[in-house]
Amino acid sequence: MKRSRYSNYFNGFLSDYRIEKRAEKVLNDMQKTGNVVVNKFCSTFKDKKAAYELFKNPSFTEMELIDAITAKCKANQVSEHLLCIQDTTEINYTKHIGRIGRQDTNIGPVTKNDNAGYFCHPMLVVDAKQHLPIGFSSVQLWNRSWDKKSRHEREYQKLNIEDKESYRWIRSAQQTQDLLPQTSQLTIIGDREADIYEELTRVPNKQTHLLIRSCINRRLYRQDIKLFDYLEAQPLELEYELPIQHNKKRKKRIAKMSLRYAKVKIAKPKSKTKKPTGDPEYIEMYTIEAREFPETVPKKEEPILWRLLTTHQISNAQDALQCIEWYSTRWIIEELFRILKSKGMQIEDSQLETGVALKKQLIMALQVALTTMTLKIAYDKNHVVKANILFSPSELDFIQILNQTMEGDTQKQKNPFNIGSIAYCSWVFARLSGWSGYASQPRPGYISLKRGLDIFRIKYEGYSLAMSVLNNNELKG
Numbered sequence: 001m002k003r004s005r006y007s008n009y010f011n012g013f014l015s016d017y018r019i020e021k022r023a024e025k026v027l028n029d030m031q032k033t034g035n036v037v038v039n040k041f042c043s044t045f046k047d048k049k050a051a052y053e054l055f056k057n058p059s060f061t062e063m064e065l066i067d068a069i070t071a072k073c074k075a076n077q078v079s080e081h082l083l084c085i086q087d088t089t090e091i092n093y094t095k096h097i098g099r100i101g102r103q104d105t106n107i108g109p110v111t112k113n114d115n116a117g118y119f120c121h122p123m124l125v126v127d128a129k130q131h132l133p134i135g136f137s138s139v140q141l142w143n144r145s146w147d148k149k150s151r152h153e154r155e156y157q158k159l160n161i162e163d164k165e166s167y168r169w170i171r172s173a174q175q176t177q178d179l180l181p182q183t184s185q186l187t188i189i190g191d192r193e194a195d196i197y198e199e200l201t202r203v204p205n206k207q208t209h210l211l212i213r214s215c216i217n218r219r220l221y222r223q224d225i226k227l228f229d230y231l232e233a234q235p236l237e238l239e240y241e242l243p244i245q246h247n248k249k250r251k252k253r254i255a256k257m258s259l260r261y262a263k264v265k266i267a268k269p270k271s272k273t274k275k276p277t278g279d280p281e282y283i284e285m286y287t288i289e290a291r292e293f294p295e296t297v298p299k300k301e302e303p304i305l306w307r308l309l310t311t312h313q314i315s316n317a318q319d320a321l322q323c324i325e326w327y328s329t330r331w332i333i334e335e336l337f338r339i340l341k342s343k344g345m346q347i348e349d350s351q352l353e354t355g356v357a358l359k360k361q362l363i364m365a366l367q368v369a370l371t372t373m374t375l376k377i378a379y380d381k382n383h384v385v386k387a388n389i390l391f392s393p394s395e396l397d398f399i400q401i402l403n404q405t406m407e408g409d410t411q412k413q414k415n416p417f418n419i420g421s422i423a424y425c426s427w428v429f430a431r432l433s434g435w436s437g438y439a440s441q442p443r444p445g446y447i448s449l450k451r452g453l454d455i456f457r458i459k460y461e462g463y464s465l466a467m468s469v470l471n472n473n474e475l476k477g
């Protein structure tokens with residue numbers, strides 16, 4: 001039991017206790033500094049050396065790190081219904097290939113064929129009601145090889161789905177089902193890349209629903225009309241207004257939207273009807289179309305148009321809107337990738353020297369990025385979710401101690417959140433960062449929460465050291 005003082009994530013997962021302890025320290029230091037460059041997240045020469053050695057250490061594998069991270073997700077199952085959001089991102093090390101070397105079998109060509117790197121495909125699990133992340137249920141990392149023939153030469157179309165890269169969408173759903181058997185309902189969410197016939201047929205079961213963005217205008221079983229046309233021909237069920245934030249592609253506006261839905265039988269693609277794969281001739285699903293009316297579409301913009309496929313039953317407009325709301329939680333994984341890359345931790349600037357080391361570091365960095373995001377989401381939404389999904393019992397004890405020193409005398413200066421909730425912890429971190437604590441003040445942003453978390457980690461190091469000295473003395477005495 002004493003070991004939990006040192007390690008929130010790695011207890012019992014890596015090859016020995018010292019390595020687990022070091023991994024925990026590296027993860028905390030990356031969290032503290034928000035950086036993955038060893039020279040930046042380590043302050044002493046000893047720590048730098050130890051960090052390099054940890055990532056180089058062959059006595060534990062990427063898979064063991066992934067097991068540690070996903071076990072945390074399993075332990076955090078908090079809800080009846082979990083949304084499981086999967087997506088792929090490319091981690092690009094072209095700038096570093098001179099140092100890494102082309103002979104490294106863990107780095108290879110990426111989307112741009114002359115660029116170097118690997119791919120990362122996590123499944124991020126969030127609570128369906130509060131949209132609070134609880135962890136990763138699956139992480140797949142892979143790279144292509146420099147000498148592999150082109151898709152055309154490999155006759156990619158003829159490969160079995162199990163041998164294609166796209167099988168990752170099905171594999172991560174299966175790994176999620178294996179990890180979270182106690183959760184009564186899972187909804188697997190994917191963008192247009194996940195519109196794969198075998199995904200539609202193999203993933204759904206009693207426990208598991210599918211909710212994906214439709215990409216292909218598929219044939220409908222024994223019908224002359226195709227999916228998109230059939231959907232557009234359905235009666236208008238609802239008109240609603242959708243506020244659009246300004247971004248690269250979109251102007252800020254209130255979009256006027258139309259909502260349609262239908263139950264359909266998606267036919268097995270003709271290209272797949274020849275091979276006996278065991279997939280059925282058709283699959284019954286619900287489909288939803290949310291389309292912007294032309295009158296609110298700005299010049300030079302395409303109308304907003306979402307077509308979703310789902311196994312959730314859609315009986316009325318409310319059910320359809322519920323699915324759209326669930327699908328929109330995809331912003332969380334997109335934001336996670338941004339924090340991991342340019343906007344935050346700059347994972348592509350990591351200076352580690354081998355592909356394996358870079359991949360091991362990424363697995364830890366995923367968890368770090370998620371912790372930062374979770375604090376912010378919890379704070380913004382006043383979540384009452386228990387903070388033990390992020391902190392160890394001893395860390396939580398210490399947060400309570402800190403809270404006593406941060407609270408003022410008047411009611412306005414008291415921590416307004418439930419003890420032990422994530423929002424409660426975020427309030428303490430915001431106060432540590434210098435925020436006044438008055439509700440009338442602007443809410444603390446990522447940066448100040450991160451600064452507060454940083455200060456907390458430093459203070460906690462001192463606290464846990466003091467506690468271990470005390471405990472040792474007790475033992476001796």
Ligand SMILES: [Mn+2]
Pocket residue numbers: 087088191193
């Ligand atoms: Mn994607």
